[in-house]
Amino acid sequence: MRTPWHLWVVGGVSLLWNAGGAYDYLMTQLNNEAYLSMLTEPQRALMDSRPVWFDAAWAIGVWGSILGSLLLLLRSRFAVQAFLASFLGLIVSAIWSFGIAEPSSFEVMGSFAAIFSLAIAVVIVLLYLYARAMAARGVLR
Template sequence: MKTPWHLWLIGVLSLLWNLGGVFDYLMSQLNVESYMGAMTPEQRAYFDGFPTWAVVFWALGVWGALAGSVLLLLRSRYAAAAFAVSLIGLLVNTIHLFASQGSAAVDLMGRGALAFTALLIVVALGLWLYARAMARRQVLR
């Protein structure tokens, strides 16, 4: 089947979008002061106190999204699975935020960051659904 033009558009845009997540993850995990210094002391303590399992799910979210974008551009049916892993990683860490912080999550992260997290979830869900639809139409092999 001929590859639809929108696969290339969504693939490239998702790759650029997900590279932002990779940047955030690497700057945080490498504890780059010029990046981490922009956080409040409370935010820094929250990220410094991440349990190992939460870091693992964060990594799954970030690297799964990057893999999904690359696999989508390669027209691989495994793109949907990679995006699913990414969505799970994102959801687990979002649940971790609210389970550990409760209503204080709004004060800790700020409304803008929480709105961005909601956008991340919508985009991740959309990418998974898109890749799944392309696999079902046999655009992905």
């Protein structure tokens, strides 16, 4: 089957979008002082209190999305599973950020944190649905 033009657009734009999350993840994990200097003291304390399982879920969320975008561009049906894993990673990390962390991300960063997390979740779900539709149409092998 011929690759529809929109697959290249969705794959390319999603890779750029997800690269932002990967950059944030890497700068935080590498404890890059120049990058982290933009955080307030309470935000920095929240980041420093992350449990290991949060970091694992965050990694699955970030790298699952990057992998999903790359697999979409490679026309691989495994893009569906990668986006699903990314969504599950986001859900698990959000449970800590908004439900377990004291203070929560909402308390430390305000409504922006919740709105941005919701936007990320919507994008991942849309990418998952798109990949699933492309797999069902036989575009992804």
